[in-house]
Amino acid sequence: MDTASRTEALSQRLADSGLRSTPQREVVYDVLLKKRDHPTADEVFARVKPELPTISLATVYNCLETLVACDLVRAVNIERGPTRYCPNLRPHAHFHDVKTGRTHDIDLPPEVLEKVQAVLPKGYKPSSIEITFRGSAGAPVDATGKSTS
Amino acid sequence: MDTASRTEALSQRLADSGLRSTPQREVVYDVLLKKRDHPTADEVFARVKPELPTISLATVYNCLETLVACDLVRAVNIERGPTRYCPNLRPHAHFHDVKTGRTHDIDLPPEVLEKVQAVLPKGYKPSSIEITFRGSAGAPVDATGKSTS
DNA sequence: TTTCTATTTAGAATAGTTCTAATTCTCACT
DNA sequence: AGTGAGAATTAGAACTATTCTAAATAGAAA
Numbered sequence: 001m002d003t004a005s006r007t008e009a010l011s012q013r014l015a016d017s018g019l020r021s022t023p024q025r026e027v028v029y030d031v032l033l034k035k036r037d038h039p040t041a042d043e044v045f046a047r048v049k050p051e052l053p054t055i056s057l058a059t060v061y062n063c064l065e066t067l068v069a070c071d072l073v074r075a076v077n078i079e080r081g082p083t084r085y086c087p088n089l090r091p092h093a094h095f096h097d098v099k100t101g102r103t104h105d106i107d108l109p110p111e112v113l114e115k116v117q118a119v120l121p122k123g124y125k126p127s128s129i130e131i132t133f134r135g136s137a138g139a140p141v142d143a144t145g146k147s148t149s
Numbered sequence: 150m151d152t153a154s155r156t157e158a159l160s161q162r163l164a165d166s167g168l169r170s171t172p173q174r175e176v177v178y179d180v181l182l183k184k185r186d187h188p189t190a191d192e193v194f195a196r197v198k199p200e201l202p203t204i205s206l207a208t209v210y211n212c213l214e215t216l217v218a219c220d221l222v223r224a225v226n227i228e229r230g231p232t233r234y235c236p237n238l239r240p241h242a243h244f245h246d247v248k249t250g251r252t253h254d255i256d257l258p259p260e261v262l263e264k265v266q267a268v269l270p271k272g273y274k275p276s277s278i279e280i281t282f283r284g285s286a287g288a289p290v291d292a293t294g295k296s297t298s
Numbered sequence: 299t300t301t302c303t304a305t306t307t308a309g310a311a312t313a314g315t316t317c318t319a320a321t322t323c324t325c326a327c328t
Numbered sequence: 329a330g331t332g333a334g335a336a337t338t339a340g341a342a343c344t345a346t347t348c349t350a351a352a353t354a355g356a357a358a
Contacts, residue, residue, distance in 0.1 A: 204337085207338065207339075
């Protein structure tokens with residue numbers, strides 16, 4: 001999807017919620033889509049500034065909040081510290097690499113989601129499920145199950 | 150397990166890490182075990198004070214950090230806001246009720262854990278897995294899948 | 299154009315946590 | 329029992345991330 005059609009999709013979602021499409025909201029959203037490394041509000045601010053030099057941090061917070069409210073972006077709180085933002089709308093888990101501090105997405109097949117939901121008592125219907133792994137990404141594991149790194 | 154043997158277990162764990170058992174650490178741990186409602190540091194502080202009126206908030210933070218480091222307590226960050234603390238060491242998920250703001254534990258059977266781990270690429274070995282549900286606890290769901298509450 | 303409301307903005311305020319430096323405690327050794 | 333070293337506690341200052349506030353701006357609608 002190119003920038004024009006992304007903008008289109010964004011405007012549509014915003015309109016659905018009775019909100020306006022603004023340059024700030026568009027650029028914040030584009031920045032999230034462009035580099036999907038779960039940036040903090042500060043990082044988004046830094047990336048948006050070259051494009052919109054007069055934008056304020058408060059606006060970045062406002063835009064992020066709006067995008068989350070429109071279900072275009074997920075707010076991610078993996079550990080104490082700044083909230084991070086993720087424009088991936090597909091069901092996915094997060095792998096948080098404790099060595100690098102980086103987090104990446106891992107697609108969740110529907111059958112895994114179902115299996116997880118099944119642990120809930122009958123009748124419980126969660127509105128969302130978060131799954132987060134913590135560890136050293138790619139650390140090979142030997143036959144004894146001990147990490148070799 | 151009574152308080153005496155809990156204290157015993159705590160001392161042991163602390164000693165294993167080269168740390169001392171102190172009244173502050175004991176009371177903080179007891180408070181967590183007694184009411185397992187995932188309290189914040191502030192809430193722990195308030196519950197510990199009657200027992201140890203001179204304790205400081207900084208000490209509560211220190212004790213909690215120590216207990217987490219000794220693997221006796223888990224720090225839980227479900228959403229933006231204060232970290233919460235959980236002395237449940239069994240594999241479990243969290244159900245966060247958005248109406249009441251309360252969070253409760255849901256045991257995770259080993260086969261579900263395995264199924265979830267299986268989404269990771271070969272060789273990845275997570276050191277921990279967090280699963281969090283969000284929703285209205287106990288909201289009955291009718292045949293159409295719509296919540297009736 | 300004028301008006302009305304949404305949005306943005308800068309800076310102040312707040313919440314939660316961590317840091318600092320001084321004190322107190324505890325243990326090991328005499 | 330007395331002493332010295334390191335561990336733990338304490339109060340308050342500092343810090344980080346976020347939210348709030350009030351004024352300025354921008355856009356749509358009349």
